[in-house]
Amino acid sequence: MSTTRLLLLGVVRIFQPAYGYQLRRELMTWQVEHWANINPGSIYTGLRTLAKHGYLMELEEGAGHKPGRTSYKLTNDGESEYFSLLRSALWTVNGFQPGQMQAALSFLWSLRRDEVLAALESRIVQLEQLEKAEPFSERQIAEDPGTPNHVVEMFRISSARDRGELEWTRGFRQRVADGEYSFAGEPPSWEPPPGLTTHWGTIPDPPG
Template identity: 75%
Template sequence: MSTTRLLLLGVVRIFQPAYGYQLRRELLTWNVQDWANINPGSIYTGLRTLAKHGYLQELDEGDRPGRTSYKLTTDGETEYFSLLRQMLWNVDGFRPDRMMVTLSFLWSLQRDEVLAALEARIAQLEQRQKAEPFAERQVLEDPGTPNHIIEMFRITAARDRGELEWTRSFRERVQAGDYSFGGEPPDWAPYPGMITHWGEIPTPPAD
């Protein structure tokens, strides 16, 4: 749920105030249903839940009944950065979606923090690599554990090796000045035609 929460807070933060249908349409262009384990139909429920918990403010359009837009509250802004930093600074080999959603919003942090966090991730991945043979040995020596379970450790270790290689190269690119981060001039801006629909209030498709 923390991945979904960060995803929703982050996209609202970009486009606020925005309507649920617009946010859903935007997230579908990110293909979140493939990598974030989020059902497109649950986006509306997620927005309402975040509003209920005080992370989003619902803004009713007086002349358009039933149309609710959202923007972050102060608590929502705090929660956004807390989740972003938590996922950036901590490796979770069983949840690759956490780094995917982190990359979506990494630009909102400053470059020095991103570099420090990447160094921390490299250290964690190197430690996991050192510990992996001993985890394998424990499985193989445990008479109560089927030997094929070892492959669960091996596929996770393979992911860790791939992420370690990528993190090292990504760190080098960030050090070299690639991309734009908090407090820096943006290195990309959408052309006007990409954002005109945010000024519209579309009619959601009929069920």
């Protein structure tokens, strides 16, 4: 649920004010239905729920527009919630919820480079600790008479994902340290095509 909320708040933040169909279309180009388990039809419900909880402001369009079409923008609470969810996804390793880091990657430009580096270094330590504990956890599974033999393979596939993420995180951390990509307070490293209305051209600073 937090991954869905981060994605919705984040995409509204890029395009705000933006209407539901525009946000749904954008998220579908990210293929979120495959890696974040978001049902395309649930995006509208999610936006209304965030508005009900005070994270989004609903803006009814005036005369001359399609009746009932509502656009959204973040409230102050929504901005705070966005950064809270983004930092939680970035700083916390959760091998059973890989979509959290995938969502965080979509919005890392919202943070400053030094924080991203610190978070990646923290993730490396967490993943190294999991790798160190792996043989002992596997032994515990193998020695438990009440656990079917095949369960150890479920543990091994999860451990393999953790090792793969560790390798990637080390490489990504180095690329960020070498100056690749752009983050809050820096000139953008990418510009949207002409005519595409987004806020990508100006990377906002995070709240102090």
